[in-house]
Amino acid sequence: MIALVLDLLNLVFFKYLNFLASSIEGMITKTSGNEFSFGLPSIALPIGISFFTFQIMSYVIDVYRGQVIPQKNIFRFALYVMMFPRMMAGPIVRYSDVNIEIENRSTTLEMAEEGVKRFIIGFAKKVFLASAMGEMADAVFGLPGIFNSAYAWLGAVSYTLQIYYDFSGYSDMAIGLGLIFGFHFNENFNYPYISSSIQEFWRRWHISLSTWFRDYVYIPLGGNRKGKARTYLNLWVIFLLTGIWHGSAWQFIIWGLYHGFFMFIERLGFGKLLKKVPCVIGHVYSLIVVIIGWVFFRADNIGIAINYIKNMFSFNFENFAVEPVILKLNSWYYVMVIIALTFSCPVYKKIMGCRIPKVIAYGGYLILFGISIIYLAGLSYNPFIYVKF
Template identity: 80%
Template structure:
């Protein structure tokens, strides 16, 4: 077991150091602080020293949050202050601040570390006494860059003792190849069209506006779920079972259902560590709504240091609020197709805020979606992308966004044909990828 853990830990260190050794040192510092805080909190977990434990918890969380604020949000906060001062004073204000590069996957590993110390404080998990095993939990490279966010309680037993079977390795490799194919074929094809439309900065008709928004809707799903599939697959190869992060979110018939199916590890994190501790829905209707808005405000902030992400979070919070007021009950009584259309339209419009460079661009884009203008289809940059390959990938993307693939895989396929299919798919993906420009996963920057 020591050998297995050492291999994964060394691979994780090498993998993360590719993004910069100085950020690796930053991550080591966070690991050390939270490791010793966890040990200290656990040592007095059954004593009467509740005050000391709370102080240690607050200290660890402050260090984690401060790290996140400095590297991810400080530039945004400073630019916002500059804008406020400029508006009030009438003169240009420019505060001198060094530009800090964003450590890769900072939001994901920070939330994992925070969940660990909170769970130790609650007595839900025993503190990890081996710092190398704790580092392995934090740095496990298959899912470190873009999730899923893994709780310590989900993998602690496998860190201590796990076995890898041929069946797990086979399932892991297949899952990895499917995630790889999602990214290379579907996400990239949809992304090319989305980039072409959004690059027009509002100079397009209603049909193109919807085409670009739908393309991005599919791109971000296959990009992110593809990464999650690859992480889950690699985890299986190494003997770890990571939780599912997606469950066909675009078949949802409400926004509440969408958030039970989309980025499940983040949704459950906010539910367990923010919504429920704030009182959840146990302290009256007003308090429930406040808690709900707080969660979605934080969800928007978590995704990025820009106003459009905050608006995106509050936008989803608004519809969660409306559904709790009574729309949710109405959606259960009407034909399900109405709920599906409603949820999909709301989600597609929301992704425009997520993709646009700023709020004014997003608002202008959404106006074009509902302007009902159907002139000027001869936009060369869009027409060039609207080819046979894109149309085929669009059809595949729409079909696979529904649980059809799950039903297909229930049928027995001869093992030789299955192996050959996965091998060909992977080989084609490598060949296709070699002809593409650099196109990283979207959620890596979060």
């Protein structure tokens, strides 16, 4: 308990103290009518703090449960916590997944080969797809007030693709680097946008986080073993924590509760109805729910998010001549969005299942990597989205 409390206090201090202080300041100012401030300095957020804090907590809990043998070597423990391939943006790696390889690690040429290929794919995802989608999303989300509904959907869909290729690209790079050094990290994404329900989406999106909350919060709270009312409460708690984990702002809390609501209604019976209707209906429903949810994730505050969603459903199709958006609607964006939509489905798996001569395959990877490096050199600063979480 002491270890967990210290871990959580560390996370609260660096990630949430300024948010809590500003929220309390706002409440006191509104109720008293006088400006109030704690005068706290802005606290810098350590890179990847949520990821390595959750790894430490999982280690402590697993040792307490007797599921892993305690690591007595501080340097090996530090290697587990601060392993650089996945330190900035995950995936969340449990000690039980890598303890054997930390103690007795070996690498092979085949592992290194697979690791290099996986790294190149993730690198290209970020450099090309995430960056192109991000430019369009930034252009649309930067529009003030009331604007065209088609542009609102364009920006939301672009951000939906950006955050997937940005985060899954980083996960691919981390998994690839891990393989090169002899570590096997678990998959973090499994084509989430082909889901036909929100329950399925969370089985496919950020798998390391959803399984962490399942094993260390949901099941200890009772899971679905203590009746329906308790199950629904546990679901709300999980998604409230999921929202809080992602960021110290109210829009992230709303985003978490928003997903919790749809998990609730699917558990309540809507999920059974989805299984009876054609799967395309489930896919459309899931995509719409997820895309709207990402608006809260992307917006700077709740007011901006609500205004953006209003624009999406205002059916206002006037004034297409908006310069920031028109400049981004070029042939490069069209090519990238077609590729992004195509590879959000299990196309890559089918390509890899084909028998391609090794010389052609290796040449393709080298060309892709070379072009990615050249293209990256011309990009402006564009960090991974999940670094700040």
